[in-house]
Amino acid sequence: MGNAMDARSAREALIVEALRGVDTVLAAADAVGERLSANSLRLETAAAGLAAAGTVYSGEVAQLTEATKKALADYIERRASAATSQALVEYRKAMRDAATLAFAEQLAPAVRDIARQVELHGSLVRTRLAPVLAALAIGVALGTESAMLWMR
Numbered sequence: 001m002g003n004a005m006d007a008r009s010a011r012e013a014l015i016v017e018a019l020r021g022v023d024t025v026l027a028a029a030d031a032v033g034e035r036l037s038a039n040s041l042r043l044e045t046a047a048a049g050l051a052a053a054g055t056v057y058s059g060e061v062a063q064l065t066e067a068t069k070k071a072l073a074d075y076i077e078r079r080a081s082a083a084t085s086q087a088l089v090e091y092r093k094a095m096r097d098a099a100t101l102a103f104a105e106q107l108a109p110a111v112r113d114i115a116r117q118v119e120l121h122g123s124l125v126r127t128r129l130a131p132v133l134a135a136l137a138i139g140v141a142l143g144t145e146s147a148m149l150w151m152r
Contacts, residue, residue: 107140 114136
């Protein structure tokens with residue numbers, strides 16, 4: 001019977017070892033499950049943090065885009081204003097030069113003609129037409145200046 005006892009004891013010992021092995025495997029599976037749950041919770045927290053950071057990033061990009069648009073619009077407005085001012089200055093100068101040239105071309109022959117008339121009738125001019133010619137010269141000077149002021 002010693003043999004039967006030994007077999008029985010060996011079988012029980014084998015069963016006990018097998019149960020210990022199963023218990024170890026089950027404990028390890030439980031530990032893996034707990035670690036998976038903890039890792040899953042950390043991943044969910046990280047995903048929520050990334051979503052929040054993405055929202056903040058999107059807002060900052062939108063603000064940067066708006067600031068860039070405003071800066072660009074301000075720059076374009078300043079450049080256009082400067083170009084317009086410069087063009088206006090050049091336009092006024094060209095109009096003033098054109099008016100001066102037009103009056104000079106139109107009045108110069110008349111003034112030369114009057115000068116010839118003055119030379120021909122020197123004595124008459126000195127006595128009777130001097131005030132008229134002086135008034136005409138003043139009128140020409142004032143007319144030219146008025147035209148230049150009008151063109152501005």
